Amino acid sequence: MIAVDERGYYGEFGGAYIPEMLYPNIEELRQRYLEIMQEETFQKQFHRLLRDYVGRPSPLYLAERLSEHYNTNIYLKREDLNHTGAHKINNTIGQILLAKRLGKKRIIAETGAGQHGVATATVCALMGMPCVVYMGAVDIKRQAPNVSRMRMLGAEVRPAESGSRTLKDATNEAIRDWINNPVDTHYIIGSAVGPHPYPDMVARFQSVISEEMQWQLEEHTGRAKPDAVIACVGGGSNAAGAYFHYLNEPDVRLIAVEAAGKGVHSGESAATSILGTKGIIHGSRTLLMQTKDGQIVEPYSLSAGLDYPGIGPMHAHLIASGRAEAISITDEEALKAAYFLSRKEGIIPALETSHAFAALDVMEYNSSDVIVICLSGRGDKDLETFINHFDDYQNGAL
């Protein structure tokens, strides 16, 4: 049985490794999250917003031309059609409703590329709650359009000026804020990472993805189970949602696609399941990229959402136990897959999601298989990157 245990572990991964001063916040969350999430009024409100605000259920689309090319049956779970353009909104809606139930008055979040910051700023506007988003000063420069979006939505974007001035420094600032404001503030974490109960809570909010997949597949194919589910993995939230209702169905293959960056052994990679070793990052015991003496190795991927040195504890367990198959895909392979999907199906995927599509070129399958790809987000935010590499693609240099 694959599920988190009472202490917050998936096998040997997970737990809550937190500074003493955070204990009251995390403990309050741990004691209350399941009870609140199971309340009927909570469920009603959550699903009403998913339907009327996010636009769920997201379609399950049979990609005929893609299927023909790969000689199998490929369905796309269209999280790219959600409000704000990706799966992240499922989690931020759930967490802000939970924060309100806990009596919180203020929301904080960390963001790297700004996608989670935008999803958080969106739900704070929706609920009329003040929102502070911590973001590395370097990322603020690199991701100007998302910074503008957050400001437009009324959030305050606070630069993290320490260390490498990127995601990990923004996370440290957010934790510092939470320690200083334990009573009135909720910290919305953006992926299936962090101390227990965050990974399980985020996975449950995202599990709406596979909940819908079950009845949609039944409608399309007559059976609720696919042969394989493919998802890209940064921290692991869209994958956790797409796998959730199939975790204990061993005949459904779970395929986790990581970013190999410039190549797994190039020194510029984010392929955590291959390069990672056991350790503690952001409050949980998991696989992470670190030096022999435990310093975090800077990850690299062209896609900001996969550029993370760890992996959520659920995925560390799925991969270590053999339940999930890990595949790593380079920047170039992901770019090619993005151009290919755009021309084949008229869908421009996010760069993160493009990694999941590239997996079709390297995995094995049968022509009778039903394969679902979690199309985690749309590519509008990545257009500049796509255009910068377009000539290389056209003249075959990719």
Ligand SMILES: *Cc1c(COP(=O)(O)O)cnc(C)c1O
């Ligand atoms: C943030 C993001 C990801 C990576 O995050 P996970 O928590 O691993 O899902 C993947 N795809 C898109 C479109 C994203 O915005």
